[in-house]
Amino acid sequence: MTLYGLMLAMECKSYLEIGASMGGSVIVLADAAPKRVVVVDLFEDKSRRSLETALCMIKADVVCGVEGDSTLARTVERVAEYAPFDVVMIDGGHAYDTVASDFRNYGPMARKAVVFHDIAQPGVKKLWTEIGGGLEISAKGTTMGYGVVFKND
Numbered sequence: 001m002t003l004y005g006l007m008l009a010m011e012c013k014s015y016l017e018i019g020a021s022m023g024g025s026v027i028v029l030a031d032a033a034p035k036r037v038v039v040v041d042l043f044e045d046k047s048r049r050s051l052e053t054a055l056c057m058i059k060a061d062v063v064c065g066v067e068g069d070s071t072l073a074r075t076v077e078r079v080a081e082y083a084p085f086d087v088v089m090i091d092g093g094h095a096y097d098t099v100a101s102d103f104r105n106y107g108p109m110a111r112k113a114v115v116f117h118d119i120a121q122p123g124v125k126k127l128w129t130e131i132g133g134g135l136e137i138s139a140k141g142t143t144m145g146y147g148v149v150f151k152n153d
């Protein structure tokens with residue numbers, strides 16, 4: 001099972017990605033979210049051009065890149081204008097405080113699932129353990145891997 005396959009199986013229509021870097025994951029996963037795709041990122045110089053190009057290539061009805069620190073209230077408010085999302089992926093800052101903040105702020109915007117990337121990284125792993133884990137996709141033996149928490153409603 002891939003995350004892309006899981007999103008198709010869940011009939012995902014809208015997708016939020018916190019931390020998009022050069023757009024490598026969003027350019028693929030956006031194909032499983034035809035209605036709305038939003039990313040939050042710092043848009044660092046080293047990745048800005050690639051990410052902007054990736055966003056231009058996405059064919060969803062609504063595509064938006066929100067530039068800013070995901071932990072700031074003004075960033076959360078801008079993203080909330082597009083909420084809810086079927087799937088929210090958290091892959092921004094991997095320090096515990098940052099990932100916990102992202103889960104607190106953007107987790108409630110997810111209708112079907114919250115996905116964490118790099119669940120074997122210490123900060124993410126700590127939160128993943130605290131919340132009781134969930135479905136793990138290709139995490140074994142690496143510092144990467146997705147962790148999926150399904151929403152009940």
Ligand SMILES: C[S@@+](CC[C@H](N)C(=O)[O-])C[C@H]1O[C@@H](n2cnc3c(N)ncnc32)[C@H](O)[C@@H]1O
Nearest residue numbers: 019020021024025041042068069070091092093
């Ligand atoms: C691991 S990379 C994302 C990789 C991407 N999801 C992929 O798989 O192709 C993390 C990204 O999050 C961004 N980032 C880190 N801390 C952030 C924060 N507090 N707010 C927004 N973006 C942040 C970084 O600049 C970087 O672009």
